[in-house]
Amino acid sequence: MPMTTDGTDENPLGGPHEDIQADGEVGNRSDLVNLPLESAHISFDSIIPPPTIDMIKNISGSPYTGAGTGISGATVFIYLTGVAEGIVGSGRVESGKWSGAITYPVNRNKTSIDALQRLDGLYSERSAPMEIYRAVVTYPQPNTTESANGLIFRGIGAPNSKVRVVKSPPNHDEVLSAETSIDEHGNWQAPLTAGLLNGPLSVSALVSYVGTTSIYTLPVAFVVHEAPPFITNPPANSLQNQTFNLSGLGGVAGSTVQVFLDLSESKVGEAFLTGDAWTVPVSVRPGPVSLVAIQISDPPSGRGHPRAFKIRPAKPEQPVIDFSDDAIVRFSGKGHYDPHFPTRIQLTVKTGQGNAPAIATVQNDGTWATSATGWELGSRTLEAIQQIADNAGGWIDSLPFEFEVEKKLPPVSNVRHTDDYQPTFSGEGVDRATVSLFVGAEIATPVVVRNRQWSTQALESWGPTNKRKISIRQELDGSEGWMEYEISILPREPGIDVPPEDGLNPVFSGTCWPGAVVNIGFSDSNHSFTATVVGETWTFCRPTPFTDGLPCTIEATQTVVGLTSKPGSLTFKVYRERLKPAIRTPLPEQETDSDLTVTGDFGMSGASMRLWNLQDGKPLGDPVVLGQDGPWSVHLTGLAIKTWFITAQQTLNDRASPDSEVRQFDVVVMPPEFVRPLPGGDLTRRAVLSGTGRRDGLVTVWRRGLDEPLLRDVQIGVDGTWEASVVLEVGDEILWATQTFEGKTSKPGLDVPCRVVPVAVMPESPTPEEFLGATVTVSGFGVPGDLITLKRGECVLGTAPVLDDASWSIPATLELPDGAVTLSVMASKGEYHSIPSEWECQVRLFLPQFIYPGPGLWVSPLLAVTGLGKPGIGTLLSWYSADVVLAGPITVTDAGWTASPTEPLHSGAQWCRFRQISDTGAPMSDDAESGRFDVRVDSPDNA
Structure with a gap:
């Protein structure tokens, strides 16, 4: 019968499935089928009997097949016992039988x-529970390597079942073990009874239970290998060197035996086998070790039984011996270090006097150290043994190492010296010993060591010294200790004198060792210089000047006997010579205005120039920072009218120059100056005179030939300017002026010669916007009696006087070329001329022609006017007014033009005009005029 597991109306109780845990508790099983409930409560009061389940005892996997009996047409639901909602399978009953797949819980060996069953909405009670066991081969594990020798299969299943191990189907006819029974705890084991070849193998267990169908468990694949080799020599726990031979039996000719540290992948040796017996040279670390052997064939064997050995550490090396402390002898050296097994060094005095040093532990950096006391001078024999822990409370000894030790009187130690030219030597030594210093002969007074210290000074000054070797002897009770000592004394820093401040190229000097090489450097340069040395003095002058007032540092070293001193240094400032300024203007006893500019020479770029009033010792005006060497100027304003005495002084980088020579000058009321007219300039009859002067002063203007001033007491404004209007006659004039301030009048100013000329005229007609033809009349207004001249460029077109009514008019004829033309008019009175008035206008000399109507013709009001012209565009205009357009725009071709008025012309005598422009709109022609014609309604044009 088909099993339904799609969850559609097949769970009579509903809710999530649950599973029985190993301890019997009920837990949720989300992997089981969830089916909906038909009702919240189910009544089992019915006459439907429960279904039956055919006996199942062992299963090998999930799902497995279940079957049984029931009522035909009913649906059977399989539950985990004790779980109300845990459906694990279902099936439809047909002909009284049902079957279907049942899910076995995950990670359960027993369930x-x-x-x-349900029929027509009625439910039976649950059937009696049935126990089911998972049957599995648990040993060997899948994908492992096993020896066939002594192999025992193990597994689980339903108690009282029968088990026989076979090769996995389809080779299950090959039986590998005798039949055995599963005990009451569900376990079984069966030794291998069949012979096996090396290589891959897959096995299953055939499990049978009375009344059920036998099953095969799931296959278990593993590899069968040879039995491992076993070790026979050396004996277990024997003492061995780090390299020795390991031997044994169980080999197979043609394979390889490999030896490993037990429980690790560290291989320590291997050998090719020629038979059952084998020998492998091995190299192992010191300390307790356990070795195992493996045979490499196809497939490899497992590891054999381990055998333990005690491995000697290496013999100790010659230690380092230190007698620097008279009371203590120190030993140190290198040893074997193992973080898991402590190692130590044991020293024993075999012959001679002295206490044995303490046992020394080897540190994690592989070093050890120990010491002994109470040793006298003399020789003795020591034995050193390296020991490593055997992991059983004992030690594994190395082979002994013997060495001789002689305690001699040591040389002095920690020798040092001062850097004085007559040095003092000092150091440490043995109490009561005498220390002497030699360079051939004694170089210092011998001294006795007290409290382990000694000190003595050289007998004479050495000066700078480079690697001079001396011998130092320590002597006590007839025993001597010698050492060589090398001494170097650097030259002292050379002395540096403070340089003079004046001048940017000072001469530097200082002291040095005679014959030294003195090198000079400066902080403002990367260059190095060599000074001149004479005796104990050096001098140097740098060719490149220093920066004025900028701090700079000189650094000097001296080199003697190949040694260079530390640098000596000095920070200094030098300054340019502060030039004495010279005042150029005002000149001595010169008269000047209250506002003036004092000028001078010998200025210094970057300096601040200041003027001083000698009469009260106060500064005049603001200081001026000079941008260049040489000329300078300082502007003064508002000086009182009196005699002044001033000096100039400049300051650069806070250092002042000497004062200039005293300059005397007088501040007076100066004559005013003319701005209009300038000497040789022109004025018009009605003109505005203007100029400059002392503000709030009064200006009086005089004209030569008149006893009275032309202008009197013209006020000068606060901006220092004045102006006033005058009326003059055309002709030559000479003007001058004086000014008065606070009751004091200046001297007359300089004469200003000038000319009075007519004022410039401008034409009233034509205007610059008008286009001019071949004839034109230029007219305007002027001063009666003046002569007006009309020019085109330099060509005079005509002249005319200005009439009594102030008008003038000049007719003129214009010739080619036409286009933009510059015209000018000028007014003259004798030899005195106004400035020309120019304007630009457009001249059009081309005239189109009228063909029809001819002069005197009678025409209709709507006539067709024709003519000739240049290709372009034309406009037919009224003769009476050029603003009235009769027709247009009209296309003009080489063949001519034709135009009809847009409105009928009035009867009577008529004229018209024709004007042309180019295709771009530029004017091309003057206005052409037609002859007189008569417009009549009954003209021949209307016939």
Whole structure:
């Protein structure tokens, strides 16, 4: 019968499935089928019997097949026993039988199921529970390598079942073990009874239970290998060197035996086998070790039984011996270090006097150190043994190392010296010993060591010294200790004198060792210089000047006997010579205005120039920072009218120059100056005179030939300017002026010769916007009696006087070329001329022609006017007014033009005009005029 597991109306109780845990608790099983409930409560009061389940005892996997009996047409539901909602399978009953797939819980070796059936909405009770066991081969594990020798299969299943191990189907006819029974705890084991070849193998267990169908467990694949080799020599726990031979039996000719540290992948040796017996040279670390052997064939064997050995550490090396402390002898050296097994060094005095040093532990950096006391001078024999822990409370000894030790009187130690030219030597030594210093002969007074210290000074000054070797002897009770000592004394820093401040190229000097090489450097340069040395003095002058007032540092070293001193340094400032300024203007006793500019020479770029009033010792005006060497100027304003005495002084980088020579000058009321007219300039009859002067002063203007001033007491404004209007006659004039301030009048100013000329005229007609033809009349207004001249460029077109009514008019004829033309008019009175008035206008000399109507013709009001012209565009205009357009725009071709008025012409005598422009709109022609014609309604044009 088909099993339904799609969850459609097949769970009579509904809710999530649950599973029985190993301890019997009920837990949720989300992997089981969830089916909906038909009702919240189910009544089992019915006459439907529960279904039956055919006996199942062992299963090998999930799902597995279940079957049984029931009522035909009913649906059977399989549950985990004790779980109300845990459906694990279902099936439809047909002909009284049902079957279907049942899900076995994950990670369970034993479970229990029961069943109920549903028919027409009625439910049976659950059937009796049935226990089911998972049958599995648990040993060997999959994908492992096993020896066939002594192999025992193990597994689980339903108690009292029968088990026989076979090769996995389809080779299950090959039986590998005798039949055995599963005990009451569900376990079984069966030794291998069949012979096996090396290589891959897959096995299953055939499991049988009375009344059920036998099953095969799931296959277990593993590899069968040879039995491992076993070690026979050396004896277990024997003492061995780090390299020795390991031997044994169980080999197979043609394979390889490999030896490993037990429980690790560290291989320590291997050998090719020629038979059952084998020998492998091995190299192992010191300390307790356990070795195992493996045979490499196809497939490899497992590891054999381990055998333990005690491995000697290496013999100790010659230690380092230190007698620097008279009371203590120190030993140190290198040893074996193992973080898991402590190692130590044991020293024993075999012959001679002295206490044995303490046992020394080897540190993690592989070093050890120990010491002994109470040793006298003399020789003795020591034995050193390296020991490593055997992991059983004992030690594994190395082979002994013997060495001789002689305690001699040591040389002095920690020798040092001062850097004085007559040095003092000092150091440490043995109490009561005498220390002497030699360079051939004694170089210092011998001294006795007290409290382990000694000190003595050289007998004479050495000066700078480079690697001079001396011998130092320590002597006590007839025993001597010698050492060589090398001494170097650097030259002292050379002395540096403070340089003079004046001048940017000072001469530097200082002291040095005679014959030294003195090198000079400066902070403002990367260059190095060599000074001149004479005796104990050096001098140097740098060719490049220093920066004025900028701090700079000189650094000097001296080199003697190949040694260079530390640098000596000095920070200094030098300054340019502060030039004495010279005042150029005002000149001595010169008269000047209250506002003036004092000028001078010998200025210094970057300096601040200041003027001083000698009469009160106060500064005059603001200081001026000079941008260049040489000329300078300082502007003064508002000086009182009196005699002044001033000096100039400049300051650069806070250093002042000497004062200039005293300059005397007088501040007076100066004559005013003319701005209009300038000497040789022109004025018009009605003109505005203007100029400059002392503000708030009064200006009086005089004209030569008149006893009275032309202008009197013209006020000068606060901006220092004045102006006033005058009326003059045309002709030559000479003007001058004086000014008065606070009751004091200046001297007359300079004469200003000038000319009075007519004022410039401008034409009233034509205007610049008008286009001019071949004839034109230029007219305007002027001063009666003046002569007006009309020019085109330099060509005079005509002249005319200005009439009594102030008008003038000049007719003129214009010739080619036409286009833009510049015209000018000028007014003259004798030899005195106004400035020309120019304007630009457009001249058009081309005239189109009228063909029809001819002069005197009678025409109709709507006539067709024709003519000739240049290709372009034309306009027919009224003769009476050029603003009235009769027709247009009209296309003009080489063949001519034709135009009809847009409105009928009035009867009577008529004229018209024709004007042309180019295709771009530029004017091309003057206005052409037609002859007189008569417009009549009954003209021949209307016939």
